[in-house]
Amino acid sequence: MKKTASLMLMLVLSISLVLSACGVDKKNNNGGSQGGSEPEVVSDESGKDFKIGMVTDVGGVNDRSFNQSAWEALQRLSKETSAETKFLESKGEADMEPNLNNFVREGYSLTWGIGFLFTDAILKVANENPDAKLAVIDAVVDAPNVASVTFAEHEGSFLVGVVAGLMSESKKIGFVGGMEIPVIKRFEAGFVAGVKAANPDANVKVVYTGTFDKPDQGKSAAATLYNDGYDIVFHAAGGTGNGVFNEAIERKKNGEKVWVIGVDKDQSLEFGDEVTLTSMMKGVDAAVHKISKDLIDGNWTSGTQELGLKDDAVGLPETSKKNVPEDVLKKVDEFKAKIISGEIVVPGE
């Protein structure tokens, strides 16, 4: 009896392994440009002696978020310059260090670690391999051979906060965060400041799900907010945020007027204009592309760069026009100018 039971269990385990593999969708090596609408890029061959690697965090390369953006940037670079690019996925935190080392020891010109979880691993690998070049997104690593990129998420979040403040009919606006970590706190602080700046009467409710990879929790958090009359929800929760979208899509079908503000990428491309009011774009792809390209062009610099509104590394996508009225966008541009000029200083925590 027990033997059969354990055999059954084993079967289920192995089948689920296989199925979970099938469940995740394709487009690994062809991510890159969306569809074939872009003109064919002709490589200038400048990067053919360069090999650039990138290690994802546990989200994997198809996370529809910054891992994917980063990989798309590298693929674009590869087309433009013929540089060789590769990625490795980390199944757990313990994988990050050997994955970085894998690239470094294979003599890669540059190795990216995508996400703040790489802080320790990048530092250790950088110190152990002073000749290697590494770069990291969303974290600050203090080593002479590391380029660190962070974003002024609070500035971009301020602008989508303005949109939400001006467009909410119930004057009740929700924020769904992933884990309560400094990066996400920046989103929250900027967003709340933006809402208040545009509409002092509006009310912002902040919810943290504690995870970046649990759409079901995002869905239930969104459901609670919408039920309580919050009509716009801004999520900064990675994969968990997909659940926020799904909830909104269902409600939209039933005729409710609800909106989601996406994060990191232009999420209207993925979840549709019907529910995506706008997105707080984070220029991960631009940053990865720029720093990698600098290396190829001989302009490599290590150290930390914070990219913000002035660099166009954060902000709203073009597609916002569809749902956000002209006058609101005008207001947004006014605030943007004020932030760049320093007239408004957006709080970062």
Next chain:
Amino acid sequence: MNQNETVVQLKGITKRFPGLVANDSIDFELKKGQIHALLGENGAGKSTLMNILFGLYQPDEGEIWINGKQTVISGASKAIELGIGMVHQHFKLVQPFTVAENIVLGEEPQKGLTIDYKLANRKVKEISEQYGLKVDPQVRIQDITVGMQQRVEILKTLYRGADIVIFDEPTAVLTVQEIEELLEIIRGLAAEGKSIIIITHKLKEVMALADAVTVIRRGKVVATVDDMADATEEKLAGLMVGRDVSFKVEKQQSNPGDVVLDVRDLTMNGDQGKKVLNGMTFQIRAGEILGIAGVDGNGQSELIYGITGMRKTHGGTVTLNGNDITHLTPREISKSGVGHIPEDRHKHGLVLDFSLSENMILGTYFDERYGRHGFLDFKMMDKTAQELVTEFDVRSSGISTHARALSGGNQQKAIIARELHKNPDLLIAVQPTRGLDIGAIEFVHKRLVEARNQGKAILLISFELDELYALSDRIAVMFEGRLTGEVDAHERDDAKLGLLMTGSGKREG
């Protein structure tokens, strides 16, 4: 209907297993409407032969003729097609399904894509009335008694149109009353023209039921008796075992000593708040066997659990050699001098996946003899096991054999060896010969009487009246959690016993 028409004929059937010839050119003949007993000890090859007839094994040599035609029975479905049905010893029923669902399972009447339950229920009712097998088609298997479940098994074969029904040890799991009813049913089937083969080692049933007997010993037919007038129990037993067997247990008048076990007003509450033990009071002295008679389910198991500490009691006292052991743990009670041959040797008596040698220390492993500082002394364990195995003639391929691999009789011998080795003052034996064959029964009985002669107090619980009368010095009758009286163990009076067992004779004795 020609009574002399041969329906099954087996000629020279031989079946070999690695290291063993299970059937050695066996000839067997079954006539229409006949009840033919296949008699033999455990492991004699009866079941192998019937599994061949039912298509579960293929013979290495020999021919099978069914209704005058030579056939190859390639599988159970082929056997069913030929009108052969088998009622297995271990029922093959789906517990949460209803009686009717079980009976039609595999051949459900269809109505479109769904099962026509109405038709199924009606068909089942028809068959059960035709053969006098009363069952309610709509109750679930898990809610009916073992005897009822067996009827369902019989109905299953009839539903599939069996004319030849094989019963494999059908009475092993039944109570006294259920056995009587079953024998009636089998007679009824034969009268309806069905041909019956009954595999058994119980002589009483053979004598009561069979028209013919084939006796098998070690894979060979040793005798075929066509006229039951020629047969006696002793003669059949002798053929079966291969030597003369005495049914009478040799024992002298008992010579009781001091009181060893003193049970007073013992009560135990059941799960539904009902008292399963309701003021049991009795004593057993050194050197005597107290038999407890009663219909199964009247608190016998609970009495034993209560005395041995395996279940909590809720009133009364148990005293052993003057010491109160009522609320001690099972280990403390065992250590104070109680041996226990449990009712269910698979559930309680043995860890089937342990070796023989590990099983031999089941209740004494904590003893310093078997290792100090928390470690086991395998040498000592093996030595003890080897001694006991030799002394009690436990047959196995060695003491490192798993208990599972032993025959029922040898398992029981191992348990008895272990419990007697503890040299207890009180030995509790619950149905000590259940499912054993004659040779083993003789052995167990002899050992129990020996223990009594050595001055041990023995509490015997059995549902076999023969056994109770053969062994006991005194017989008490249990009904609904209390003793309803005592009968003389030397003068058998089944009628009086029957009354006490159903609670009618409460005031007597």
Next chain:
Amino acid sequence: MEMIKKIFNKSSLLVPLVSILLGLLVGALAMLAGGYDPLLAYGSLFKRVFGSSYHMGETIRAITPLIFTGLAVAFAFRTGLFNIGVEGQFIMGMTGATLIGVLLDLPWYLHGPLAILTGALFGGLWAGLVGYLKAKRGVNEVISSIMLNWTALYLANYIVTKFLLEPGQQKSRNVHESALMSIDWLVQLMDKARMHWGTFVALACVLVFYILLWRTKQGYELRAVGHNPDAALYAGMNVNRTIVKSMFISGVFAGLGGVFEILGVFGNQTVLAASVGYGFDGIAVALLGGNTPIGVLLGAVLFGGLSYGSNGMSFGAGVPSEIVRIVIGSVIFFVAAHGIVKFILKPLKLKRSDKSKEAA
């Protein structure tokens, strides 16, 4: 040593080997179907595992926690319990070690051992709670241990953020050097791979597992309860206490696994976004190993080696991780369902025995 003999007799070695080969074969078909080169992929897998001392070291590092969690699951299984809560006990072990490692500052000969013991105890008590609930309240251990997995995750995060947080970071402060369990000379030897004492402790635990279960009276009780609790009761064993003990010991194994991830690998504890997964992999490892200690060791080597090496397949042959998972899944499937393999091998064996019969 009977055990070892049993494991290494010919047929039992043949079956797993054929199973692995069959699994690789099916994986190769999947890769061919996806348009990838299976030979290159398997070559890359072996290169990643055996190609350099660094990767060999890291493979061992990846195998180590699986030995612990595999043993934990197998031990409980031997006592008839399904400890699906190894995940939570692992996390509690991490947390216990981090607490001691970060908050206390002791000489190394006290600090390390104390951190290890505390983590082991955290894991043991966490599992013991499950055993207690089962023994005293009849709560099914599967349900309670799954719930305690979540509790452990959030409790660990709470402890880290509340008491141990490195300012501005999502992780604890670093464990003091005195509590770390890395083996510096071995780290150097294995080209900076993260080698630590946990590997040796894991191997010792394999031995402890065997001795405890098959050589001691305690183990006799545990096995008796596992095989047949009714007979154990009859034999005068305290079945409930044995259940609690078994869960405790199982949890100690799990906790030790967590301890060495902290003290040996990371040196600090991050706020976990999701469970670490070693506990669930441990179930697979235990089943692969047939719940025997040597089997668990081999199962962990297989499972850990495959999953560490799988990134090599992505790196060397561009095989996407989804197909890599199909490969791993099919290897595990065939090893677990070795009945199928035996079935396939049967005609071969029969032929052989026929021949020997003819010869005789």
